[in-house]
Amino acid sequence: MSVARHWRETPGRYNLIGTKCGSCGKVYFPRRSLCPECRRASMGKMESYKLKDEGIVFTYSIIHEAPADNNALKPYAVAMIMTDDGVLITGQLVDVDLDKVEIGMPVRAVLRKLGEDGPSGVINYGYKFAPKK
Numbered sequence: 133m134s135v136a137r138h139w140r141e142t143p144g145r146y147n148l149i150g151t152k153c154g155s156c157g158k159v160y161f162p163r164r165s166l167c168p169e170c171r172r173a174s175m176g177k178m179e180s181y182k183l184k185d186e187g188i189v190f191t192y193s194i195i196h197e198a199p200a201d202n203n204a205l206k207p208y209a210v211a212m213i214m215t216d217d218g219v220l221i222t223g224q225l226v227d228v229d230l231d232k233v234e235i236g237m238p239v240r241a242v243l244r245k246l247g248e249d250g251p252s253g254v255i256n257y258g259y260k261f262a263p264k265k
Contacts (some may be wrong), residue, residue, distance in 0.1 A: 148259060151179060156170050166178065187216055187228060188214050188236050188238055189215050189237045190213060191211065191235060194209050209224065223260050226261070227262040228263050237263060238264035239261040241259045243260055245257055246258040
């Protein structure tokens, strides 16, 4: 990922910031500059929108074989989360017994370490999802 893209996407990773169309009200994540439904009618009407940080597991998969960067995590769960806004977001499930993950399980977004970059070990944070308590 380019440095410019990394910094441009940081607010979305830390705060679940998407956009909402001022014409039809549809919410998008990640951010969009144009609504695919309204097209030209949405130009200049896309508003920044903070997504709700709660939702349910829409579908999921348990990862048993992972890329080298994630070997220490396996096995782990990745899910499509349907937020209370109606937006689908992909994320890792954390703080959960893998045998208890199920479709419809209530979850909430949490800020967690995503990884480290470069020789200096700069830590990157982002959202993951944990069971709602």
